[in-house]
Amino acid sequence: MENRTEISSLGEFGLIDHLTKNIEITHASTIVGVGDDGAVIDHFGKQTVITTDMLVEGVHFDLMYTPLKHLGYKSVIVNLSDIYAMNAMPTQITLNIAFSNRFSVEALDEFYEGVYHACRNYGVDLVGGDTSTSGKGFIISVTALGEVSPDKFVKRSTAQKGDLICVSGDLGGAFLGLTLLEREKQIFLDNPQIQPDLENEDYIVGRILKPEARKDIIEFFASSGIFPTSMMDISDGLSSEILHISNQSSLGCRLYEEKLPIHDASRAAAFKFGLDPTLCALSGGEDYELIFTLKQDDYDKVRLNEEISVIGYMDILEEGRKIITKGGNTHDITAQGWNAFK
């Protein structure tokens, strides 16, 4: 970094002014934005959806290979993903950060550039927040608000027997990207002369460092007259999420290994690392895709959408939660979440 401006040279209020001076309010629902005790929001007859997430350095991200701009972007995305998973459209976010004195104003600017970029891409307003020092590490806490027409939100607990289980996009890529970055980090730490070899790995690296939220899927539902019977986002891994839907809906489920959407780049990376691509798809986290269930009658509405894969169906509770392998074997789905890999 060429310039380093100490945060102490601005002071707390100066820093807040600096970081928020270029905010543009784009939502009619944002009545009052930053600069007061609270923001005021009017969802004009719609219901408000709220979600919040915390990202902690050393737990959720490693600044050794995570550009601050991407981190800012991702901090917003992981929350917007939860809003979409309620079948709602995000409208506002608040952002709290705490950082140690190793951060400069320029470093925070990079982080906020990513935050504002995500806000622009997804049409949300940053309406409040708090900046603080921390003894150690960088901590990010984002809260997102969204709006949904009254009672059109979609929960996890409302899947029905016989419903189709669908996922958006493809799975396992983020975990494989993280595996690659962790491996290259270790090689670099062992021998700082060796430069990271990320060639041809753009896809999986992008999946972990700069995920997107599936706004397009929610818009597709609205334009196609689709109302999912249940939905959530895939942050901890497919296995973990389908068990949440099954448990909360008091149902069993059947998944088919051959139906799991896995990108060619993810498959190639898995083979390179000696990992099972199916296991990466089931248990890798952070893909930020949507998993949802549909009435069977809606099948014709989704079958031509290449961004949606039907991967199984919901069954009665007594049938258990099973995956049918390509070889025809049946296994219990176990709750290997994201943490299982750490």
Place this chain on the structure above:
Amino acid sequence: MENRTEISSLGEFGLIDHLTKNIEITHASTIVGVGDDGAVIDHFGKQTVITTDMLVEGVHFDLMYTPLKHLGYKSVIVNLSDIYAMNAMPTQITLNIAFSNRFSVEALDEFYEGVYHACRNYGVDLVGGDTSTSGKGFIISVTALGEVSPDKFVKRSTAQKGDLICVSGDLGGAFLGLTLLEREKQIFLDNPQIQPDLENEDYIVGRILKPEARKDIIEFFASSGIFPTSMMDISDGLSSEILHISNQSSLGCRLYEEKLPIHDASRAAAFKFGLDPTLCALSGGEDYELIFTLKQDDYDKVRLNEEISVIGYMDILEEGRKIITKGGNTHDITAQGWNAFK
């Protein structure tokens, strides 16, 4: 602590279940609470106010003298105070925490006991959140939502020339409580045989460790037909806050030292520590009282309320921001916030 249950014995989902199993939803506006990607809220034709704050161990609190139950309570209160400062009533909160492995389940239970106690006292629902590990320290991020009738919120920027400047309660106590606790901590560190001497200091210690938010003042406004022309809460100190109101309203102001409300216990503590009680009232932070401006016509409505003090008036910008001392001298008000004491 008698029992120590490791958090790892519950797992992430087990911990969330444990911490949230006793949640009671009390607000009709809470349509969906914890347990899904987001909570759903319907403010039924009212506007939504949102505010958020982060508390970091070692920066905002010291666990050496802060009971976890009080910390949980205060984490909620500091956010509710911001909602009241918008002339709104709080309805929901979300809570993110990150903690190192030195915390046990029992320690988190104590913290949450304080959180739930504040929720009950102020009638708000806990509707979401995130728990995470941290490399070091305890970090708390709370977001509060409130509701206000359309366009009845009160900003900082709308004070008018001639308006009365009022504050609720009394000032400086929290800073003096902190000063006492820091002094006793130092004595203890120097000689662990000496037990802390907090006798007769309940009031100032309570002000820093277990503040309350001024719900009663907002209810008094509603029942008395008072609509403040501007308002904010006093978290960084009176000087800092009146300068915010003056700057954002493009006005000057006059405060009178003799009108500043200072509790007898605070005055006694200040003299004991060799501090000027007026300076503590002006520059001490964390009192979580309200500062607001009123039209002069409203004077009769507040003059009999012992919880409200009129301390000055707003003036034109050219007159500057001044305080008139008891001796009749005039001084500029300077922005010594909370940080000035650190």
